[in-house]
Amino acid sequence: MIKSEIINNTAVITLNRPEKRNALHPFMVEQMKLNLKELAEKDVVHSLIITGEGNTFCAGADLEYLNNLSDNTAIENYDDSRLLAEMFLMIYEFPKPTIAAVNGAAIAGGCGLASVCDFILAHPEESKFGYSEVKIGFIPAIVSIFLLKKIGEGMAKQLLLEGDIIPGKRAYEIGLVNYLSEDVYEKSLSLSERLNKNSLASIKQTKQMINQISNLSVREAVNHCINLNVISRSTADFKNGINSFLNKDK
Secondary structure, three states: OOOEEEOOOOEEEEEEHHHHOOOOOOOHHHHHHHHHHHOOOOOOOOOOEEOOOOOOOEEEOOHHHHHHHHHOOOHHHHHHHHHHHHHHHHHHHHOOOOEEEEEEEEOOHHHHHHOOOOOOEEEOOOEEEEEHHHHHHHOOOHHHHHHHHHHOOHHHHHHHOOOOOOEEEHHOOOOOOEEEOOOOOHHHHHHHHHHHHOOHHHHHHHHHHHHOOOOOOOOHHHHHHHHHHHOOOOOHHHHHHHHHOOOOOO
16 A cells, blocks of 8 residues: 655655545555654665655545444544554654655645645645545544644634645645645655755754754753753764864865
């Protein structure tokens, strides 16, 4: 259900259910989790791109599986929600930069999948974003956490309560999308190449720092970041970088 490859120092995970519009299914989610764990531990991988096969990024939950949810017990629904939440957290906390190359529709859970990535690239018109859960009596529970962090409460309410589908251009205007491109995949590779030139140690620490301080008070965050500064200045990357800068090397 997924394809995984490494191009130079960039890992590419492709959702590979084009006949189902790359809809999320428990088996696919388990595959994603296994791949994410493996790629996070690979030294050769400096960044990650997630995209979809065909002309859809991810249409959300698998319709056949969604139809069976109403018959699930509370325990089954809890386990299913936990599985999805674990995958989202693994992407959100992935130690290297993550890029969602949204090549088509990213709906409901598919939009959530994009929103947990550090960067979202989209086509101005062909890419579509939306949380349609309210239209079928469902709630965008887990995905709302990451959307709020991405675009703030005001715009998140508009997307989640209206349930409308918006094009990439509009998603860019509200801050959900980072870059627009006519060729989303190639633009994602280009971005990953730029990111791969940065210090991997610094990127890991910066991502971790952002995740840790986002819910702290200003005073708590300052104290925490003082300690992070001390740690970062002891790394080999910092010492090599300072030496190169002072000697005008690249």
